[in-house]
Amino acid sequence: MIRGAIAIFKRDFKKFLSNPFVVIMTLLMPVMYLVIFGNAMGGTISHIPIGAVQEVPPYNDTPLFTNAVIALNHITQKDYPKLLDVTVYTDETAAKRDLSKGLIAAVVVFPSEVSNDHAVRLYVDSSNSIVPALVESAVRGVLAALGANNPVLVSKIYGDIKYLQFFGVGVIMMAIFTSTMFGGGIALIKDRENGIHEGYLVTPVQRTSIIAGIISSGTVRAFIAGFMIFLIDILITGIIIQSVQDFLLVILVIFIACVGVTSLVVSFASRFSAQQEYASVVAFLNLILFMTSGAFYPVIGMPDWLRWITVINPEYYGVDALRSIILRGQGLDVIGIDLIALMVFSGAMIILGIATYRRTLE
């Protein structure tokens, strides 16, 4: 009995060692978890852009306003960058417009004088988790420090958004990613292992057709997964889609995100011949892309080096676009940039996939 167990142990271990790539990935995974997960989730939020406006009249800055702006701009915790980046607006309407476009996270409107019947109005982008609470406590802290006993009126411009709703939108992207990575990608490599691709290669079918076929089938599968999660989100988290137009926009974003993620997977899955190697790379990619997508935690809380990853992360644009539509009811004018980024990404990945798909066995 012992002999059999030892034989199996030896065989497994030999196979483990014979694949250095998988060994390295196995060791690297926990380290990456520590670095990326730790930084993405536990990072200190800083440089929150907010706007500050002085109520009119009077038409010149009051001491309260000037002092409050300076104080807000200099809130820091020991050893950390400052919490808020304050932009002074002269016009409340302009400030609110930037807030609704997502350029700033909050607008604080100061009254003309220190008194307990003139309220400080605070408008926050409530589609963001954590940030509104930070801004609110900062404003209250500054007023207390200045000895101003004005009450603070907080308006959540998108209403009360629960973390579940914030996170639920991110899960749509996760569904797209996992269904593509673990469904489509593995199926692609299995086909390769079973020689289905070798069968393609001796037929006149073009490399472009092979990639187009694989990507389109993968896109449809991913779309079904993403759409199902979207429907489940509506049922479970209680998000409300305001109009038919929003609904169609959500579908458009999910679709384009599916093309992007599927192209990414196909472009590199077609280079792998073994499931094990692929699986370790996928786990790694899933970690990086999902953690930096902002699905869990606001991107603003990430260190700069990690934030650079979001720039090339299709999931970030997907999550951002979906949140804009679902949580903020924003339209094409705001999510246009996300859609363009997703499309550029998809295009690049499709070209990469076609270019790297080998037409011969070598």
Add this chain to the structure above:
Amino acid sequence: MEPLQKDRNTDHPTQDDAGIRGYTPHVPGTGGCVTGSGESIISIDHLTKIFREKNRTVTAVNDITLEVKRGEIFGLLGPNGAGKSTLIRILTTLLRPTSGTACVNTYDITKAPEKIRTIIGVCPQNSTLDVELTAYDNLEFYGQLVNVDERALDARIWQLLKMAELADRAHMKVQTFSGGMRRKLEIVRAFIHHPLILFLDEPTIGLDPEARREVWQQISKLNEEKTTIILTTHYMDEAEKLCNRIAFVDKGGLIALDNLENLKRLIPAGDLIEIGFEKMSEDVLSAIRENTLINSVEVKADHLHISAKNGSKVLPAIVAIFEKFSIPMTSISIRSPSLEDVFIYLTGKKLDEGGNQEPKPARGGRPS
């Protein structure tokens, strides 16, 4: 087996002489292939394929030059690892040759691989059927890949299914099929677009005798439709049964190429006679050796191995000698040399002994 072994340096036909009859090299410098017009459909010219791995190089195909005629069944016969599959993979555009050229119909394999893919049908050694699809779906899928007219496709699929005697299983998943059924399905699939040339890489490997016979029948049937068939095998009987011409390949090189009759003539010894006995006397041996038709006599334990130009004529005389000396015979057998004997004679080893291992590229290749 000593008598079969002659001086291999003089009698051993190499690819330089006896092997390649009727070979006309295509004109260098024209860039194209002149094969298409003649009776040859494939011409291979000094083709070499070298696989380089980390610290060793393996010459899988070594300077092979040969021609395949239009409409014939051409056999590539050799032990495992002789380079047969590599040669097939080069001709089917799956691998690029290291040096040399090859023309398939009028196309150069390195210059017009797309054109070649439209006129060939390939049935690789390892199955490429999708076992999770039905027989019908497999054929339909492949038919669309090779551009069979959509209107004619359904009829063609049923025709092929009937040919493979699988019509009653058309809508069953391939994973429920036996090895022989899968093989037949794969062979007809390769034939769906009426290719000019059909490549079959070890079509009956791992099949039981019954299934092999069925596959052979199918191959003969396909050949009746004027398709050139190139098959690789390491089974003698398969090559003997099916092939018009046979190329012996060993260690990547071409050893001989001819039809069955001519290949058998390469052995100078002729027929083999085996006589069993209980005891032997020197008188018998010397009497037999006196017969001028007999090439060699050899005693092996309780058997006498005699090789003679015309076995059936010599046999009565031999029997008479045994009777004359009152030596009882326990058995008599006479046979003409088999393809295997020819192969042993040419290479000094048995076919299924295998030789160098052929480095098979991992399926689909690995990222490198």
